[in-house]
Amino acid sequence: MAIVNEPDVLTSATGLSSNISTPIRLFNAGVALKDERGVASPYLVEALPRLNTDSWIVLPDGRMETTYRLKSNLSWHDGTALAAGDFVFGWRVFTSAAEGRFVVENRIAEIGEHPRASDILVDTWRRLGIDASTSVFASSLINDGQFRASYPSLDSNGTGVSESNVRSLGSGAIPRPENRWTGQNRGGWSHAEYDRLVDLYDTTLDRSQRNQQVVDMMRIVSDEVPWIPFYFNLRVIAYTTALSGPQSAVPGGTRGGNVHEWELM
Numbered sequence: 001m002a003i004v005n006e007p008d009v010l011t012s013a014t015g016l017s018s019n020i021s022t023p024i025r026l027f028n029a030g031v032a033l034k035d036e037r038g039v040a041s042p043y044l045v046e047a048l049p050r051l052n053t054d055s056w057i058v059l060p061d062g063r064m065e066t067t068y069r070l071k072s073n074l075s076w077h078d079g080t081a082l083a084a085g086d087f088v089f090g091w092r093v094f095t096s097a098a099e100g101r102f103v104v105e106n107r108i109a110e111i112g113e114h115p116r117a118s119d120i121l122v123d124t125w126r127r128l129g130i131d132a133s134t135s136v137f138a139s140s141l142i143n144d145g146q147f148r149a150s151y152p153s154l155d156s157n158g159t160g161v162s163e164s165n166v167r168s169l170g171s172g173a174i175p176r177p178e179n180r181w182t183g184q185n186r187g188g189w190s191h192a193e194y195d196r197l198v199d200l201y202d203t204t205l206d207r208s209q210r211n212q213q214v215v216d217m218m219r220i221v222s223d224e225v226p227w228i229p230f231y232f233n234l235r236v237i238a239y240t241t242a243l244s245g246p247q248s249a250v251p252g253g254t255r256g257g258n259v260h261e262w263e264l265m
Contacts, residue, residue, distance in 0.1 A: 031068055044082070046071055077223060103131040105153035109142045118156055121230065145181030149174075155186050163214050169226055170198040189226035 033043040042048050049056040049066040057065045074082035108118040118134040125132040141147050148155060159165055167173060171190045173183035194217055201213045239246055245262030249255045
């Protein structure tokens with residue numbers, strides 16, 4: 001078997017188009033990395049195979065053997081060393097049902113464009129080799145905290161981008177019978193250091209210290225990945241051309257913060 005381009009990964013289940021390269025890098029560090037011109041360079045490996053070297057051998061029967069040598073000191077996010085056997089396992093997962101794939105269901109409320117948005121996300125996950133599907137639930141269950149916190153699947157949820165939302169990932173925001181299933185941390189993720197930073201954030205007045213606490217919390221979120229942000233919906237509000245003064249609002253701000261300066265011509 002021969003392919004035209006240098007493979008980005010060795011465990012891809014399908015041919016991947018370039019428009020999903022960003023999601024791929026969220027889950028898989030590539031063997032090679034392509035620049036804006038499409039030129040491949042080594043990423044996890046010391047060098048890419050070159051013809052007429054021991055890394056790229058053409059056999060008499062027309063078959064080819066290519067060898068990728070991993071860089072030293074590579075590791076997973078938890079510190080475990082990355083080895084060639086990890087790629088072998090990944091290939092088996094994608095090519096053998098016996099190994100079992102990561103199967104996940106994304107539940108979404110039957111509201112507006114939400115099911116369609118879920119289908120787009122699920123399609124991307126399938127391209128990554130994840131056996132994903134969309135399950136739409138009735139909009140009447142949107143406020144049923146027990147239902148939304150109890151099913152074994154992913155939950156797509158819309159939220160604002162103000163820094164106060166850092167509380168939604170704290171242990172105190174995990175829905176439980178004791179708190180009548182309230183809270184946005186439906187995945188039940190818990191991290192002691194994150195909780196400590198949330199408590200500090202809620203009791204600190206100094207702006208610079210609060211900024212640093214948010215940065216530290218987001219660093220933990222980046223390492224642990226309890227949630228994955230996908231996109232932002234911009235809200236467009238129309239107003240008469242006779243009105244001057246309205247301005248775009250920053251995340252966490254208010255659109256009417258300068259209402260005292262508005263004028264109707």
